Amino acid sequence: MKKITNYENKKVLVLGLAKSGVSAAKLLHELGALVTVNDFKQFDQNPEAQDLLTLGIRVVTGGHPIELLDEDFSLIVKNPGIPYTNPLVEKALSMNLPVITEVELAYQIAECPIIGITGTNGKTTTTTMIGLLLNADRKAGTARLAGNIGYPASEVAEEASTADDIVMELSSFQLMGIQTFQPQIAVITNIYEAHLDYHGSRDEYVKAKWAIQNNMKKSDCLVLNWNQKELQELSKKTKAAIIPFSTKEKVAGAYLADGKIYYKEEYIMLATELGVPGSHNIENALAAIAVAKLKNVPTDVIRQTLMIFSGVPHRTQYLGETAGRKFYNDSKATNILATEMALSGFDHSSLILLAGGLDRGNSFDELIPSLKGIKAIVLFGETKDKLYQAAVEAGIKKIKLTENVQTAVGEAYDFSEKNDTILLSPACASWDQYPNFELRGDAFIQAMHQLKDKEK
Incomplete structure (x- = not known):
C-alpha cells in the first residue's frame, strides 16, 4: 500500500463497526492516527470493539454521544449503514467536519487500479463476473474483489500490490462518502428507484450513484447501460470516456444483436451460451465484457469463462437437480423488479415460483404480467395474501399458501414433475421471517437437500 502520512497524529473518529x-x-x-471508535452496540456484546481495545485503540460503545464532537476530530469515517440523519453525523456536518466512508480510505492507499461497479441491480453478479474474467488468463497479479461484495475495501487495498486490480462493488451509501476516489474504470449497471428511506428522494439516490465518476478524467472509462435514457443523459455530464452496453441496439461498446454478443463489432459469444439465465444477466455480462476488453482479456477467454459461470449465491444461483427438477436460488430478489428480471430467464410453462416476505405496503400489480403462464406458485410470509391476488389476476391455476421457505419447497415439489424448474425469487425483503436474504436462501438450499436425502 501507499505509505501516506496525512493521518499521523490526527484525531479520527470511526463511527460504526462491522467489517x-x-x-x-x-x-x-x-x-499513525489517534483513533476513537464509536459503536452503538454495548461493549460486553461487542467482540469487534473488544479486539480493537487490545490493539490500543480507544472505543466508546453503547450509543453515539454528540459530546464526542467536542474532542476536535479532524475526520469521521462513517459506516455506510448509518444514515446522515443520525444526530451525531448531522452535527459533524454542521461543523464542516469531513465525513467519509471506508472506500475513500482504500483509494488513498491503493497502489493498483480500481474498477468500481455500482447500480441498483446486478452489482454483485457483474463484480463477480469481472473478477473471474480478469483472473482467467492473468500472467501477473490478481484481480481482488472488494467493497460491498463482502471484503472490506481498505483491507484489500492494504494487501494489494502494483500488479493487481481491485474490483470494487460500491453501494450508494458508500459513494456518498467519497472525496478523491477515482476508479480507472467505473460501471453503472442500471438505476431504478431504491433506498428512498435513506436518501430521501430519487434525485438524491441518483446523485449518490453518479458520484462514482465525480473525479474521473478523460483517460478513465465509464461503462454505462445504454438501455436507460437517464444514463444516456447523465453521460453528457462526465469527463470520462463513455463505453456503452445495450441489449436493444448496436452501440460503440458491448451489445446484443440477433442473439449474439459483440464488442465493437467483434463477435464474442451466443447469449444462450451464458452460464446464467435471464435478460438481466445478459446486461451484466455485457458490462463485464466491456471491462474485460478494456483490460485486454482475449475473446476466447471471455467466452470460456462466462460459459461456466453459474451465478453468485442467492442471485439466480443454480443449485442442481433433485429427481429431475432444477432448483434456482434467487433469494436476493427483494423487490418486484428483481423478480421480474429473474422470471424473464425461464420457461414459464415448467416453472414453479416461490415468493413472499416482508410487507412494505406496496401492491404487486406490476408483477402480474411477469407471472402469466407460470405453472404453479407457492406463497409465504406477510405478503402471501397480496401475492395470491396477483397470481389469480395472472391466471395461475395452481396456487398454494404456506408458512415459510422450508415448507414452500415441499409444496413446490408436490406441484412439480420431471424437467420442471423450482425457483425461489421472493419479490420481497426477508425480515418478516429471516434476518437477511442470505439466511432465507440458505433455508431454501437446506430444504432442497432434505428432498435429495429422501430420494436416496
Whole structure:
C-alpha cells in the first residue's frame, strides 16, 4: 500500500463497526492516527470493539454521544449503514467536519487500479463476473474483489500490490462518502428507484450513484447501460470516456444483436451460451465484457469463462437437480423488479415460483404480467395474501399458501414433475421471517437437500 502520512497524529473518529469499520480503524491506527471508535452496540456484546481495545485503540460503545464532537476530530469515517440523519453525523456536518466512508480510505492507499461497479441491480453478479474474467488468463497479479461484495475495501487495498486490480462493488451509501476516489474504470449497471428511506428522494439516490465518476478524467472509462435514457443523459455530464452496453441496439461498446454478443463489432459469444439465465444477466455480462476488453482479456477467454459461470449465491444461483427438477436460488430478489428480471430467464410453462416476505405496503400489480403462464406458485410470509391476488389476476391455476421457505419447497415439489424448474425469487425483503436474504436462501438450499436425502 501507499505509505501516506496525512493521518499521523490526527484525531479520527470511526463511527460504526462491522467489517468495514474494524478495517478502517486498524488501518488508521497503523497510519499513525489517534483513533476513537464509536459503536452503538454495548461493549460486553461487542467482540469487534473488544479486539480493537487490545490493539490500543480507544472505543466508546453503547450509543453515539454528540459530546464526542467536542474532542476536535479532524475526520469521521462513517459506516455506510448509518444514515446522515443520525444526530451525531448531522452535527459533524454542521461543523464542516469531513465525513467519509471506508472506500475513500482504500483509494488513498491503493497502489493498483480500481474498477468500481455500482447500480441498483446486478452489482454483485457483474463484480463477480469481472473478477473471474480478469483472473482467467492473468500472467501477473490478481484481480481482488472488494467493497460491498463482502471484503472490506481498505483491507484489500492494504494487501494489494502494483500488479493487481481491485474490483470494487460500491453501494450508494458508500459513494456518498467519497472525496478523491477515482476508479480507472467505473460501471453503472442500471438505476431504478431504491433506498428512498435513506436518501430521501430519487434525485438524491441518483446523485449518490453518479458520484462514482465525480473525479474521473478523460483517460478513465465509464461503462454505462445504454438501455436507460437517464444514463444516456447523465453521460453528457462526465469527463470520462463513455463505453456503452445495450441489449436493444448496436452501440460503440458491448451489445446484443440477433442473439449474439459483440464488442465493437467483434463477435464474442451466443447469449444462450451464458452460464446464467435471464435478460438481466445478459446486461451484466455485457458490462463485464466491456471491462474485460478494456483490460485486454482475449475473446476466447471471455467466452470460456462466462460459459461456466453459474451465478453468485442467492442471485439466480443454480443449485442442481433433485429427481429431475432444477432448483434456482434467487433469494436476493427483494423487490418486484428483481423478480421480474429473474422470471424473464425461464420457461414459464415448467416453472414453479416461490415468493413472499416482508410487507412494505406496496401492491404487486406490476408483477402480474411477469407471472402469466407460470405453472404453479407457492406463497409465504406477510405478503402471501397480496401475492395470491396477483397470481389469480395472472391466471395461475395452481396456487398454494404456506408458512415459510422450508415448507414452500415441499409444496413446490408436490406441484412439480420431471424437467420442471423450482425457483425461489421472493419479490420481497426477508425480515418478516429471516434476518437477511442470505439466511432465507440458505433455508431454501437446506430444504432442497432434505428432498435429495429422501430420494436416496
